[in-house]
Amino acid sequence: MGKQFQKQVRALSKTLLSFLILVLFIFGGLYYWANYTPQSDIVEIPLEETADDYDKVENGVHVATGFIDDKGMEATIQNCTACHSAKLVTQNRMSREGWKATIEWMQETQNLWDLGANEELILTYLSKNYAPTDKGRRQNLEDIEWYELK
Template sequence: MGNDFQKQVQAFSKILLSFLVIILVLFGGLFYWANHKSKPNIVEIPLEESTEDYDKIENGIHVATGFIADTGMQVTIQNCTACHSAKLVTQNRMSREGWKATIKWMQETQNLWDLGANEELILTYLAKNYAPTDKGRRQNLEDIEWYELK
């Protein structure tokens, strides 16, 4: 009986070894396939050179930044857009004091440099072109031919 048991253990060992070899071959094949699939054909499309002039003004607006064209615009662009988007300026409306307080806050907390003589020019530009606007009810509609929906 001991001899039969050894034969059974040997047969089982051969089956187990065969099974492990098959598993290793399958996993090796999957690994190879996953890492050697054909790569997608990526073609780099060159960007077209912009013929747009950076300093172009259309309808009184600096095209590249959206700033209102006026005295002090270039200095304001140079000092403001070095750190943040022009949109951050153009979407705000403040009095001269509000702009001055904002500049002071940026100098104290955001590492904005001393603007020197340019500060007066920037404040004048911002206070003139980005001052608070009165918002209220729209004008009444006049000379309208009304009709009834049926």
């Protein structure tokens, strides 16, 4: 009885496995077709960006990238945004040594090219405009009309 029972269990296991594979295949196909979008329905919307818009600076900030308008901005845009978003730069704050170490790390591990004469200009720009800031504690709130929540 033991061998016969084992054969039946194996047969049942194979049947259940086949059934599960069939169910997954059916539901996968249904999911695919439910979310299918024919290529002819996709319409490309052209960007209306001109060279004039790209160079636009408002309130001391380069509109297209968010970089602070200052000497060295163009070189920084050309060398940094070729590989990553400008936001990756503008969200960081580092000393000159920190920016230098970051550039060296990118050159060693991320295939950043030698910046040559632009390196000094870029480091000066970044360390001036994206230096660490002392935030400290926020200022006390004054002249506030408080109310009770009910």
